[in-house]
Amino acid sequence: MTVPGVPEIIKEFFNIDGNNILLVKGDAGTGKTIFSFECLINLAEKSCGFYFSTRVDPEVIFKQYPHISKYLSLQNVIDATSSYSPQKSNIHEAILFSTIPEFLRELYIKTSHVKSRKEPFIVIDSIDAVCETLNVSVSTFMRDFADFIRKTKAKAIVVTEQPGKTKLDYLADGVINLACMLINGRVYREMHIEKLRAIKIQNPVIPFTLVGGRFTVAHQTVIPSLEDAIYRLKEFSNEIARIKSAMDQPATNFLISEKISGKLQPGDFILWEVEETTPKTIAVLATLRAAVGLATKNFNVVQIPPSYVYSEDLPEIYQKILGENADKIKVLIPNENFIKIFEKTLLDILETIHGNGRKSIIMFSLDALESSFEAEKAKYIANILVSEGKKNKDIVLAIAYEDLKSLPSLRKQADKVFKTFYRDGCHFIYGVQPKTPIYNLYFTSETKYFTEVLEVA
Known part of the structure; x- marks a missing residue:
């Protein structure tokens, strides 16, 4: 079971x-606000978190992200703007400021009670918008804000949309970059860790999803030993x-x-293409999992294994x-010297198992x-298997694997085509036909059914 949350390395960073x-x-759109809420x-x-933004209505935030209301008080969602106009909610507050010292003084008042x-x-969220309102440079604001945060021993996340390396990188203790890209027209997201002071970074890229409006880290694939798998x-x-369950249900599952x-x-006919x-x-x-599940549910399984x-x-x-x-x-191992024998054995097995009903x-x-x-x-034998199945x-x-010469002809025959790839320790799969989002497919020691899926969007 996957639950939303912050990567462990980020927790470790803030604990230092x-x-x-x-x-x-x-x-x-890369998930900066959702990550900040997470x-x-x-x-x-509880009641110690503060969210500062510009021209923000708490009612809108809690409507868009209803889960946040359990953890963030309405009065702690604050409009950091100098052009305050009354909102419907009488709880809505604004920080009225015209200089950095005024902003920091108001910030101190808001946070001192905790x-x-x-x-x-x-x-x-974001420093760019706050500084535009203040009419100051982001580096000047960041320098004074960082000094304030360290003196008050607070913790802070500063969101920016400035690309590349800037002076902000050197003023922060940690820097991450959230990225969103398309893989064959499907959304894929990664967190790139650029700096975390005093932390040894072993995996600088962390895939994640924003499904359900929550930040959720993709599972790394922990491949069990043969003994553990058995x-x-x-x-x-x-x-x-x-x-x-119904007899045809296990085939799907x-x-x-x-x-x-x-x-x-x-x-x-299902074709599962595997990236190299x-x-x-x-x-x-x-x-292995598929064969075991099907045999347990009284299916005959004919397998030509990798x-x-x-x-x-x-x-x-x-x-x-x-x-x-x-x-x-029934496991059949191909023998390069005896294709005719292999073909006859295969057809005999299929005839026998269909006779038992x-x-x-x-x-x-x-x-x-x-x-x-x-x-x-290989294409000849594959065609026999597909036609016998039909x-x-x-x-x-x-x-x-996608580099095989006989693959294109099989792709044309397939009723469903899926592609799987492996990136940054995580295993992903998506449907080509029918088209689906990307899913994180993973093995964990806690998973009763050995594999689970998590949508990436």
Whole structure:
């Protein structure tokens, strides 16, 4: 289960004495305000957080971000403007100022009542707008504001839309830059850590999402050891064995999350394209999970596994996980010298399993076929698998790294196409056909079902 929150490294930064000011940079729409609110929620004691902006109506803020009202008092949302016009709310306040000293004096008055309890946590959103109102340079304001914050031992976030390195970077104790980009027309977000004083930065780029109006860090993919994977998949199998569901429901849940794919139909051919940056173990674990879940729910599974990890050991692995249910999974390992024998064995297995009346799923690695038989023959076997699936109403899943020569012809046949990529320790997937947002796909030690998804937007 994913919950909104601030990256642990930001919490660590503010917990160090002397680290008082974090500069948050980024273009409009990158999430600076939402990140600032998340810091107020997670880092400020109740009633100790203050949000300063220009021409801001607290009622509008609480309407746009209703969750913030539980953590931020109305009177602590303050309009830092010199052109005050009365608002509907009688709680709305404004700081009337014309000079920096007047601004800081009013700021001191507003925050002094909390010092007996906890340190104030102040957000200036944005310094550019405040300084435009004050008619002073941002560097002059920042220098005096930083001096004030350190002397009062407060904590502060200063938001700016100024690009590149500026004098503000040197006056702040920490600097982050929020970025939003498009990957094949889909929103993708990253936090770039440029400076955090006294902190060792191991991962300078942190992917995140703003779904639901909250700042949520993407999960890094913690790839379990084989022993741990076997143990967790055994628990996974035992758990889902106790859940009653329709026979066709597991195909959607175990092959690919219904959240991403929608409901799968009998005979669907699903193509899962994998970018070269994705660790091969991830693809293997995904097929392991799918096969175990389906076999547990009494599906026949025909699998041609990826050749790079565990393939020769799969029958033994399934036996350890599933016990007698392991015979529902038929594992075929391609042999480069015997394509005709492999084809006959494959067709015999498909004929046999269709004779027992149970639904079947076919999963194959295009990489395994192409590395054994070369591109044209791999395409030939893949076409057999897809056509047999269509004929018998079996769902077929193919996993393929995107540089394979036989991939383009399969892409044309697919009913659903998904792409997966790996960036900054996180695993992502999105639908090409049908088009979907990007989702963070992850394995965690707490996840009962081994994988979870988080929308990135």
